[in-house]
Amino acid sequence: MSLIVQKFGGTSVGNTDKIKAVAERVLKCKQQGHQMVIVLSAMSGVTDQLTGYAKAVQKVPDLREMDMLLSTGEQVTIALFAMAVKQAGHDAISLLGDQVRITTDIMHTKARIKNIDTELIRKHLNAGKIVTIAGFQGVTEEGDITTLGRGGSDTTAVALAAALKADACEIFTDVDGVYTTDPNICKSARKIDRISYDEMLELASLGAKVLDIRSVSFAKRYKVPLHVRSTFTETEGTWVVEEDKIMESMLVSGVTYNKNEARITIKNVPDQPGVAAKIFLPISDAGIVVDMIIQNTTTGDLTDMTFTVMKNDYDRALLLLDKIVKDIGAESVSGSEDIAKISIVGVGMRNHSGIASTMFHILSKEGINIMMISTSEIKVSCIIEEKYTELAVRALHDAFALGKENLPVEEQDPVPAQY
Amino acid sequence: MSLIVQKFGGTSVGNTDKIKAVAERVLKCKQQGHQMVIVLSAMSGVTDQLTGYAKAVQKVPDLREMDMLLSTGEQVTIALFAMAVKQAGHDAISLLGDQVRITTDIMHTKARIKNIDTELIRKHLNAGKIVTIAGFQGVTEEGDITTLGRGGSDTTAVALAAALKADACEIFTDVDGVYTTDPNICKSARKIDRISYDEMLELASLGAKVLDIRSVSFAKRYKVPLHVRSTFTETEGTWVVEEDKIMESMLVSGVTYNKNEARITIKNVPDQPGVAAKIFLPISDAGIVVDMIIQNTTTGDLTDMTFTVMKNDYDRALLLLDKIVKDIGAESVSGSEDIAKISIVGVGMRNHSGIASTMFHILSKEGINIMMISTSEIKVSCIIEEKYTELAVRALHDAFALGKENLPVEEQDPVPAQY
Numbered sequence: 001m002s003l004i005v006q007k008f009g010g011t012s013v014g015n016t017d018k019i020k021a022v023a024e025r026v027l028k029c030k031q032q033g034h035q036m037v038i039v040l041s042a043m044s045g046v047t048d049q050l051t052g053y054a055k056a057v058q059k060v061p062d063l064r065e066m067d068m069l070l071s072t073g074e075q076v077t078i079a080l081f082a083m084a085v086k087q088a089g090h091d092a093i094s095l096l097g098d099q100v101r102i103t104t105d106i107m108h109t110k111a112r113i114k115n116i117d118t119e120l121i122r123k124h125l126n127a128g129k130i131v132t133i134a135g136f137q138g139v140t141e142e143g144d145i146t147t148l149g150r151g152g153s154d155t156t157a158v159a160l161a162a163a164l165k166a167d168a169c170e171i172f173t174d175v176d177g178v179y180t181t182d183p184n185i186c187k188s189a190r191k192i193d194r195i196s197y198d199e200m201l202e203l204a205s206l207g208a209k210v211l212d213i214r215s216v217s218f219a220k221r222y223k224v225p226l227h228v229r230s231t232f233t234e235t236e237g238t239w240v241v242e243e244d245k246i247m248e249s250m251l252v253s254g255v256t257y258n259k260n261e262a263r264i265t266i267k268n269v270p271d272q273p274g275v276a277a278k279i280f281l282p283i284s285d286a287g288i289v290v291d292m293i294i295q296n297t298t299t300g301d302l303t304d305m306t307f308t309v310m311k312n313d314y315d316r317a318l319l320l321l322d323k324i325v326k327d328i329g330a331e332s333v334s335g336s337e338d339i340a341k342i343s344i345v346g347v348g349m350r351n352h353s354g355i356a357s358t359m360f361h362i363l364s365k366e367g368i369n370i371m372m373i374s375t376s377e378i379k380v381s382c383i384i385e386e387k388y389t390e391l392a393v394r395a396l397h398d399a400f401a402l403g404k405e406n407l408p409v410e411e412q413d414p415v416p417a418q419y
Numbered sequence: 420m421s422l423i424v425q426k427f428g429g430t431s432v433g434n435t436d437k438i439k440a441v442a443e444r445v446l447k448c449k450q451q452g453h454q455m456v457i458v459l460s461a462m463s464g465v466t467d468q469l470t471g472y473a474k475a476v477q478k479v480p481d482l483r484e485m486d487m488l489l490s491t492g493e494q495v496t497i498a499l500f501a502m503a504v505k506q507a508g509h510d511a512i513s514l515l516g517d518q519v520r521i522t523t524d525i526m527h528t529k530a531r532i533k534n535i536d537t538e539l540i541r542k543h544l545n546a547g548k549i550v551t552i553a554g555f556q557g558v559t560e561e562g563d564i565t566t567l568g569r570g571g572s573d574t575t576a577v578a579l580a581a582a583l584k585a586d587a588c589e590i591f592t593d594v595d596g597v598y599t600t601d602p603n604i605c606k607s608a609r610k611i612d613r614i615s616y617d618e619m620l621e622l623a624s625l626g627a628k629v630l631d632i633r634s635v636s637f638a639k640r641y642k643v644p645l646h647v648r649s650t651f652t653e654t655e656g657t658w659v660v661e662e663d664k665i666m667e668s669m670l671v672s673g674v675t676y677n678k679n680e681a682r683i684t685i686k687n688v689p690d691q692p693g694v695a696a697k698i699f700l701p702i703s704d705a706g707i708v709v710d711m712i713i714q715n716t717t718t719g720d721l722t723d724m725t726f727t728v729m730k731n732d733y734d735r736a737l738l739l740l741d742k743i744v745k746d747i748g749a750e751s752v753s754g755s756e757d758i759a760k761i762s763i764v765g766v767g768m769r770n771h772s773g774i775a776s777t778m779f780h781i782l783s784k785e786g787i788n789i790m791m792i793s794t795s796e797i798k799v800s801c802i803i804e805e806k807y808t809e810l811a812v813r814a815l816h817d818a819f820a821l822g823k824e825n826l827p828v829e830e831q832d833p834v835p836a837q838y
Contacts, residue, residue, distance in 0.1 A: 145515075
């Protein structure tokens with residue numbers, strides 16, 4: 001008997017018919033003899049509706065009250081889900097973050113989980129019930145309701161799986177797994193069967209939307225085998241697991257892109273100690289996140305500084321920099337929104353040299369100029385002109401042969417926690 | 420400085436604009452220097468919508484899960500209300516039944532309040548906040564959410580007022596008070612300024628819909644001065660308070676009617692010990708509430724038994740009785756849905772004889788036949804043909820001079836807790 005945590009997102013429980021379908025799917029799994037903990041999001045559209053109400057009564061909604069408001073969405077879904085399971089003939093019980101004692105810090109609307117008490121869940125599981133738990137929400141030690149921010153229900157599911165030492169945590173969504181690249185722009189994109197936590201973290205932070213980065217990092221820390229799969233099919237999705245030898249033998253696992261960044265360049269910055277802080281402190285104080293930063297080699301006592309910010313922070317950043325440029329005595333600030341970040345990710349890079357240069361070579365062969373480069377142990381990212389995005393993705397995907405299964409199936413380790 | 424509990428119903432907080440209007444009204448009262456506790460219902464329509472969802476997933480919705488589901492309605496309103504107060508420039512905090520520790524028994528969907536912990540409320544009141552509390556909900560000692568059934572938010576408000584020893588509990592609704600009778604059928608109906616708990620209890624149980632009977636009974640037990648008034652005007656409504664001399668000097672306080680009952684007669688019941696139990700036990704086991712019961716004087720060893728049930732239980736009751744009549748050897752069962760119950764209520768009846776006979780005389784003068792009579796210390800009810808309802812109400816209202824102020828204003832006691 002395994003203990004499995006399953007999480008279904010808002011589109012999977014978007015109306016009462018879908019909730020009934022999810023109940024039946026869960027029941028099938030339960031009838032195979034597993035203990036089931038089901039984490040649900042709010043019905044799709046509900047969170048937006050509630051946010052609309054909030055903005056109608058308070059210009060900048062109070063964060064504590066926002067959590068009080070938004071947490072109702074998941075409460076509705078779990079109650080209806082428990083009813084649907086009971087209608088299908090099995091016992092079930094719904095529990096709130098507060099009832100489970102999913103304690104968090106007090107950072108309303110983006111709280112972090114500190115502890116989960118598993119006693120009540122275990123009691124109901126041992127009584128044979130399907131236990132459904134509201135995603136996205138927790139409670140402070142003082143008893144105030146908190147929410148976990150974007151992707152919070154994924155985090156709830158992974159944290160519960162870790163606390164319960166579950167055999168697997170399955171994230172059901174509207175896609176059937178993690179792909180080697182975006183299937184919409186590259187026909188040969190292939191679903192990845194197994195990927196390491198680190199690769200998934202890079203993919204998530206580089207633009208792949210399928211999993212929330214916090215939940216992957218949680219899964220990595222507590223070694224929770226994560227299974228991303230589709231609500232609407234029975235096929236296996238992608239397992240996110242600990243790195244193994246087979247993964248290491250693959251040079252690149254995926255190609256990803258992100259069109260949401262903009263590039264800013266400050267020309268002729270006086271190359272003095274402390275000048276970088278003078279530029280970036282006011283920017284971070286304004287809540288603007290800077291991604292890549294590149295400082296060109298100094299010519300004389302002047303240097304150029306180039307970095308990227310999110311597109312929706314671009315105008316605000318330029319405005320701030322106009323003043324900063326004068327203060328530090330630099331020449332000018334300029335930038336472009338027509339850029340894209342193309343990245344290749346793979347744990348194999350650690351032991352293989354030449355991956356980065358292969359990437360540069362392929363891009364240059366296609367006549368694509370590289371504006372900025374950033375690397376980590378397991379990824380290489382290049383900033384290029386936005387119009388070349390699709391061409392670059394396809395060229396890299398082909399060059400690293402990602403459309404083909406890298407190994408025959410019989411050589412692969414069995415999927416973990418194969419229940 | 421007074422402590423005032425105010426309750427606003429679903430139509431008063433039906434959308435975000437109305438919630439803002441309520442916030443401003445409450446703020447005006449707060450600015451007079453009072454401590455304010457605001458109990459809110461769900462936005463009108465929400466409870467019906469949620470109930471619809473529940474029925475779509477489970478034929479007979481599980482009661483625990485129903486409470487989990489329905490309690491979200493009030494949670495949304497209090498969060499939005501707290502935001503609206505903050506937008507208007509004052510500090511506020513919303514609290515759930517669970518957070519306040521409004522503990523109830525475990526009778527889901529119709530739980531009774533056992534205890535209220537006032538510590539957290541007092542803490543926030545002393546910090547100068549307007550405290551808004553979800554109506555209709557509580558929590559069991561085991562931590563399960565419960566709801567209090569129809570009119571539950573009124574009960575929450577009165578129970579909080581009792582626990583906090585509030586100076587007044589104001590119930591804001593869409594009518595401006597308790598009337599001597601239904602203004603829709605009697606033009607001379609007059610708003611009652613003050614009425615005793617007992618009279619209000621009779622009026623509520625006899626068909627007046629303005630206050631939930633449980634909340635009145637709670638108010639009576641804990642001597643909470645209740646003020647029923649309109650959300651949409653500034654005028655004083657009706658105070659429901661302890662009986663006083665002035666009230667006793669009035670013969671009748673109000674005339675009420677109820678068209679929701681049906682009459683059933685069993686002919687020639689063998690007049691033996693235990694026969695009434697044989698009739699009424701199966702009926703109450705079926706969840707059918709019997710209101711008036713009359714057993715005519717026995718002729719020989721047979722008797723007729725007449726009683727009333729709610730109209731929507733009528734068919735089910737007849738079906739049950741077909742079998743019972745055979746079992747007990749009675750002659751036949753018959754009935755009518757075309758009846759109405761007309762009642763006069765007043766604490767003055769205790770000390771004045773002849774009120775009942777005046778009522779009978781007036782009805783007969785109008786040619787109205789009385790089918791059944793039932794009396795208590797402070798009320799007389801008659802079952803008549805339904806078509807005479809309006810005529811009877813107007814005739815009684817006139818005869819007892821309810822359209823006129825019974826006493827000049829200067830002779831009345833000051834309104835209690837005049838804040």
